[in-house]
Amino acid sequence: MKFARPITIALAGGIGSGKSSIATQVAERLDWPCASFGGFLRKIARGRGLSESREVLQEIGAEMMHGDLLKFCLAVIGQTNWVRPGSLVLDGIRHSEVLPIIRDLTAPAEFVMIFVVTPREVRLSRLQQRGRYELERLDQVEAHSTELQVPSLEELADLQVDGTRDTEAVVDQVVDWLSERFSA
Secondary structure, three states: OOOOOOOEEEEEEOOOOHHHHHHHHHHHHHHHEEEEHHHHHHHHHHOOOOOHHHHHHHHHHHHOOOOOOOHHHHHHHHHOOOOOOOEEEEEEOOOOHHHHHHHHHHHOEEEEEEEEEEEEEHHHHHEEEEEEOOOHHHHHHHOOOOOOOOOOOOHHHEEEEEEOOOHHHHHHHHHHHHHHEEEE
16 A cells, blocks of 8 residues: 555554554554554563563553653664654554654654544453453553543544454554545
8 A cells, every 4th residue: 555655653542442453453454663662661571570560561651751751752663673754553652742752753754643442341351351450450550640641642533443343344444544544
């Protein structure tokens, strides 16, 4: 698929919304590099000899958000073979403060934010199937500073997709939407 100019796609959504699966499959379909904020935090945790539990990742994420945001975003993007000017998929946006930084770092690419809308009950069910959380635990995790902005990111999105749909159908929707807006 050919686009008129490079595109940066930033995906956001709640824990268990399906955003990582969508990001990975969109990147594969378009043959674009894909970077993950969560993947970067897991790498840091492993490097420090820590577990990759949600609590540990949230604490590392909070540490990064209180540090040099430009350096943090560069490190996340640096996980890939992305070269400016090129297209990129970024998974796991959790804070509005990183959006202008990513926009600047990936310019002159078009910047598109996609929010994966998935009802809480569906997200909880997915997390329980993975053996992760019960409702009380999800409440606690979502009350952490690294999760508080996630719901407000929905209103900043250029496209909202239904995370309850089959991932392939959502990927089709994203690719079709990009094609309609940015085709060469």
